[in-house]
Amino acid sequence: MKALLAIDYQNDFFNRELFFDKDKNMKFIERSVKKIKEFREKNGIIITTQDWHRKNDVEFHQWPEHCIKDTYGSELIPEVKEVLENYSNHIEIKKKRYSAFYGSDLDEIIKKNEISTFYVIGLVSNVCVLFTVEDIINRGMKAIVYEDLVLGSDEFLHKYSLIQMEKVLGAELTYA
Numbered sequence: 164m165k166a167l168l169a170i171d172y173q174n175d176f177f178n179r180e181l182f183f184d185k186d187k188n189m190k191f192i193e194r195s196v197k198k199i200k201e202f203r204e205k206n207g208i209i210i211t212t213q214d215w216h217r218k219n220d221v222e223f224h225q226w227p228e229h230c231i232k233d234t235y236g237s238e239l240i241p242e243v244k245e246v247l248e249n250y251s252n253h254i255e256i257k258k259k260r261y262s263a264f265y266g267s268d269l270d271e272i273i274k275k276n277e278i279s280t281f282y283v284i285g286l287v288s289n290v291c292v293l294f295t296v297e298d299i300i301n302r303g304m305k306a307i308v309y310e311d312l313v314l315g316s317d318e319f320l321h322k323y324s325l326i327q328m329e330k331v332l333g334a335e336l337t338y339a
């Protein structure tokens with residue numbers, strides 16, 4: 164089974180311009196929504212992840228405070244919420260670390276739905292995307308990453324992580 168994995172499309176990352184420029188990324192959101200819609204039209208499994216932190220999480224030593232659980236900032240962005248409204252094949256994952264597997268029930272979801280291939284979109288390419296792709300591949304599954312549907316925290320690290328995913332981990336890179 165194939166699944167779309169949409170990583171961390173959350174208000175804090177887009178609206179508060181924590182890592183990204185809002186205007187520049189409106190097009191990114193549009194392209195992402197188009198891809199999500201494509202999967203929905205084929206009745207495919209769509210998994211969204213959300214960074215989900217307690218206040219004073221250790222991760223805030225590395226990054227500014229973001230995505231505190233049960234706040235507006237940690238909610239999915241309205242565009243993604245809208246395209247997934249009332250969709251029964253949408254599965255939500257809350258995660259407290261970079262990898263979507265750490266401390267979540269993603270392994271059970273994969274088993275239950277017999278997922279063997281992930282199409283990956285979202286952010287941050289050099290953080291949560293990279294470490295989630297690593298964990299997908301470590302489990303013997305296939306990861307296909309849309310180069311134009313992942314965003315990095317800076318240009319160098321973005322490019323570096325794409326190379327790492329392709330050359331070191333063996334992920335497949337493609338364009339939407």
Ligand SMILES: [Zn+2]
Nearest residue numbers: 214216222230
């Ligand atoms: Zn985080």
